[in-house]
Amino acid sequence: MKIQKPHAVLVASPGMGHLIPVLELGKRFVSQHDFQVTVFAASTEASTVQSHLQNSPEYTNNNLFKVVSLPSVDTSASVDTDATVATKIIVMMHESLPALRSAISAMKPRPTAMIVDLFGTEAMAMADEFGMLKYMFIASNAWFLAAMIYAPALDEKGLDEHANQKLPMKIPGCTAVRFDDTLEPFLNANDPMFQGFLLACMAMSTADGILVNTWEDLEPKTLAAFRDTKLLGRVAKAPVYPIGPLARPVGPVGPxxxxxxxxxxxxxxxxxxxxxxxxxxxxxxxxxxxxxxxxxxxxxxxxxxxxxxxxxxxxxxxxxxxxxxxxxxxxxxxxxxxxxxxxxxxxxxxxxxxxxxxxxxxxxxxxxxxxxxxxxxxxxxxxxxxxxxxxxxxxxxxxxxxxxxxxxxxxxxxxxxxxxxxxxxxxxxxxxxxxxxxxxxxxxxxxxxxxxSAEKALSRGGSSYNSLTHVVEECETGLQGLIAKSHGS
Missing domain, CATH: 3.40.50.2000 (Glycogen Phosphorylase B;)
Structure with missing residues (x-):
């Protein structure tokens, strides 16, 4: 009897800043934990995916690792030409949902877990629908994640002090964000982009976990705040797993x-x-x-x-x-x-x-x-x-x-x-x-x-290796639950 492997579906937004770390995360699931991985890339740049994978030829023909480029979508009727990059990506991801849903519903057996990046939070509803674990993957650092998680907790006074009075945004247990360094959505609480940003931030609390592309020794203060229930941990409902660095490997890439x-x-x-x-x-x-x-x-x-x-x-x-x-x-x-x-x-x-x-x-x-x-x-x-x-x-x-x-x-x-x-x-x-x-x-x-310190974190027994192992163990438990459910039905 063939043993079923845990199957993780990873959803990547357009742009190399999102695609590369998602591909690297998928490769790590396969190489370190023998997972089956399907990466759905919401990008028209299929050649970019293949170019990146030339760095790691062992994945090009690996039956455990598959990259699927979702069909390109026409957003010209939905997005103004002068819209921000974030707005364009959000609309592209939204328009790609039907194709993603169709692809996942056709998978037999059903994948164990879905991992989405910041712009893929709408897809998390599919994970609930199909009985999959759901995780968010933040391709940036823990301090950025802290600002996102704390954003919905800011009241009108806090937003006004930061956006209009230009005072630093205080985050429990973390370094405050100066106005000069702030994220664009915070500059106008009435802008639809800010509301979309808040929805993505609030979606984090519904995830089974949040993976972030950093490691313990790089940001110890911020990562400790996530675990402290008296500080940022009282806001962050989902556990945070530092699993980085996920970086492009040196290899024979490009012309x-x-x-x-x-x-x-x-x-x-x-x-x-x-x-x-x-x-x-x-x-x-x-x-x-x-x-x-x-x-x-x-x-x-x-x-x-x-x-x-x-x-x-x-x-x-x-x-x-x-x-x-x-x-x-x-x-x-x-x-x-x-x-x-x-x-x-x-x-x-x-x-x-x-x-x-x-x-x-x-x-x-x-x-x-x-x-x-x-x-x-x-x-x-x-x-x-x-x-x-x-x-x-x-x-x-x-x-x-x-x-x-x-x-x-x-x-x-x-x-x-x-x-x-x-x-x-x-x-x-x-x-x-x-x-x-x-x-x-x-x-x-x-x-x-x-x-x-990065090399140590990624090595067997290192902090990032152990964090990803914890996620893997959750997925394996989830797989047993799916198998038991299917036998019961």
């Missing part, structure tokens, strides 16, 4: 010619001498800001690899859902003569680069980043200190966490996230601070300690 060119160039450079500059798969800068960044890199006289995307007109997140669109060439929006003047010390790459491989290269000694949590974890697990340049979403909170709590980054003027230019002199100073000054050496030491 071979480009990969060889970048890494061959890095092979010729001294250890920890190169700054890697990238604003993620969807982050962009204005034309004026790109000019200042180019001049700052040139004035720093430090080696660099810069992934350049075309400048944007208004919203810094406007390219988040259009990853992969080509450009007309970097000559059109960099200072005249920049490429010729910096060809000995710098390498400019249009649109895309193998980030995990670059950060894992011994020649890279710093990362100028938008502070997306994926990129942050990739930097930490490779022992690379950062220059924080947040653009949108929770990236400002991430930058504060990295600079003030963990001490592995410096940060540009916080006003940059609100459209103020970061000048070339400030950029030059930050680059040199990370690469050649004493402060950079101290950050490098701390980030290497964080790297070691």
């Amino acid at each position: 071979p010619v480009l990969r060889s060119h970048v890494l061959d160039w890095l092979d010729t450079k001294p250890t920890e001498s190169v700054i890697y500059v990238s604003f993620g798969s969807g982050g962009s800068l204005s034309a004026k800001q790109m000019i200042e960044l180019a001049w700052g890199l040139e004035l720093s006289q430090q080696r660099f690899v810069w992934v350049v995307r075309p400048p944007i007109e208004n919203d810094v997140s406007e390219s988040y859902l259009t990853v992969g669109k080509d450009s007309n060439g970097v000559h059109d929006y960099l200072p005249e003569g920049f490429l010729s003047r910096t060809h000995c010390i710098g390498l400019v790459i249009p649109m895309w680069a193998p980030q995990a491989e670059i950060l894992g290269h011994p020649s890279v000694g710093g990362f100028l980043s938008h502070c997306g949590w994926n990129s942050t974890l990739e930097s930490i697990v490779n022992g690379v200190p950062m220059i924080g340049w947040p653009l949108f979403a929770e990236q400002k909170m991430n930058a504060t966490l990295l600079t003030e709590e963990i001490g592995v980054a410096v940060r540009c003027n916080p006003a940059a996230a609100d459209g103020m230019l970061v000048g070339r002199e400030e950029i030059k100073t930050m680059v040199r601070r990370v690469t050649v000054e004493k402060q950079g050496h101290a950050m490098r030491s701390r980030v290497k300690e964080a790297k070691c």
Whole structure:
């Protein structure tokens, strides 16, 4: 008789920031716990999924691991063209629900558990309908999760103090969130986006557990608050499981010619001498800001690899859902003569680069980043200190966490996230601070300690390994319940 394995269904929202950690979580369920996993990717970028899985060929033809791309949906009639990225993703996920429901209802035997990310909370009703355990997966850190969990508990006075009086938002047992670092939904309690945000936050309390992409040694204070019933634990109804870091592994990813060119160039450079500059798969800068960044890199006289995307007109997140669109060439929006003047010390790459491989290269000694949590974890697990340049979403909170709590980054003027230019002199100073000054050496030491603590957390018997094991045990118990129920019927 064939033994039935627990089967976890993972639902990923559009965008690399959601998709990559969900894929990595699925891979860990399979490799460490012999689960069957189906990932439903609400994304039109099927090629992106396959490209990422090339990193791990053992999963491409693994009958325990399956990726299903949900059909693309037309949201043009439901969403204004100038709507926020969050609004667009919410509508895309909503429109994908019928296809998801149809796919799950056809699964025999029924999956044991459903795991959804932040934008997939509507799908949790299906888990109840089909008798599955339901979990939320937060692909970011525990501090961001704390802000989300506490949001529904804020009264009108608390919201007014934070949004209008610009006072810090106090979270029991956690670091307060400064107004300058706050999440966009908090800025207007009357905005429909805020109401949607609250609904997602309240849905957390109905989950059987919340998985978060961090680990005990990285955020001990916040994670302790979740367990303290006198602090944040009195608000967080579902148990919180830190199971990170889930980060993209170093491997043979992307076009071979480009990969060889970048890494061959890095092979010729001294250890920890190169700054890697990238604003993620969807982050962009204005034309004026790109000019200042180019001049700052040139004035720093430090080696660099810069992934350049075309400048944007208004919203810094406007390219988040259009990853992969080509450009007309970097000559059109960099200072005249920049490429010729910096060809000995710098390498400019249009649109895309193998980030995990670059950060894992011994020649890279710093990362100028938008502070997306994926990129942050990739930097930490490779022992690379950062220059924080947040653009949108929770990236400002991430930058504060990295600079003030963990001490592995410096940060540009916080006003940059609100459209103020970061000048070339400030950029030059930050680059040199990370690469050649004493402060950079101290950050490098701390980030290497964080790297070691991450490796320990993920190893057998480590804190994150044990957290995921606890979830697995719950799923196995749930599977026995499903089998008993089916025999009884």
